Amino acid sequence: GENVEQHPSTLSVQEGDSAVIKCTYSDSASNYFPWYKQELGKRPQLIIDIRSNVGEKKDQRIAVTLNKTAKHFSLHITETQPEDSAVYFCAASRAGGATNKLIFGTGTLLAVQP
Amino acid sequence: EADIYQTPRYLVIGTGKKITLECSQTMGHDKMYWYQQDPGMELHLIHYSYGVNSTEKGDLSSESTVSRIRTEHFPLTLESARPSHTSQYLCASTRQGREKLFFGSGTQLSVL
Numbered sequence: 001g002e003n004v005e006q007h008p009s010t011l012s013v014q015e016g017d018s019a020v021i022k023c024t025y026s027d028s029a030s031n032y033f034p035w036y037k038q039e040l041g042k043r044p045q046l047i048i049d050i051r052s053n054v055g056e057k058k059d060q061r062i063a064v065t066l067n068k069t070a071k072h073f074s075l076h077i078t079e080t081q082p083e084d085s086a087v088y089f090c091a092a093s094r095a096g097g098a099t100n101k102l103i104f105g106t107g108t109l110l111a112v113q114p
Numbered sequence: 115e116a117d118i119y120q121t122p123r124y125l126v127i128g129t130g131k132k133i134t135l136e137c138s139q140t141m142g143h144d145k146m147y148w149y150q151q152d153p154g155m156e157l158h159l160i161h162y163s164y165g166v167n168s169t170e171k172g173d174l175s176s177e178s179t180v181s182r183i184r185t186e187h188f189p190l191t192l193e194s195a196r197p198s199h200t201s202q203y204l205c206a207s208t209r210q211g212r213e214k215l216f217f218g219s220g221t222q223l224s225v226l
Contacts, residue, residue, distance in 0.1 A: 032213050043217040087155050095213045107155035
């Protein structure tokens, strides 16, 4: 089955700096890679996703890159703000089928210091 | 309002008790999932369902069981709770053909 590894487990940055979180996956058939943000005491929410037919996707201050050959993908947050502080999860799945299931990475606790 | 609801939000019980964690969604989603979230953050898939009368075990072995008698309802049951079951349980759902998961607020279970 799919296995997703995520690094680092904790990340502390100064407000305004950039943050990068990296994930690797094992199943070469995976084609959908979302990122979820979970603020303290709240439910995880999708912030951005990418499919295997593109190499990069941006949405304002966040971007995700995908390297299918190396089977890794990364989340980039620029101009970090205190409200970016949360746990971020990457995930992978074989989308498009009737039986796809999302497997999550181990999470990264991002702390943005004001 | 269309959403996914979990009850109870918090549950503290003694060892050996039978418990059922409720999960209901009003979005008409076909697929539903249960994730167990460790205190150290990891999200582990323990059960999933692709429709009524369909249930499968996830990648993390769990002593819990689930049922899917109605599309909107996906309860999780522990026949005899133990301290090792202490964790947060998150329910999620999505529509057939879509991948975005909608999560419930979770049930924080503590077994004494």
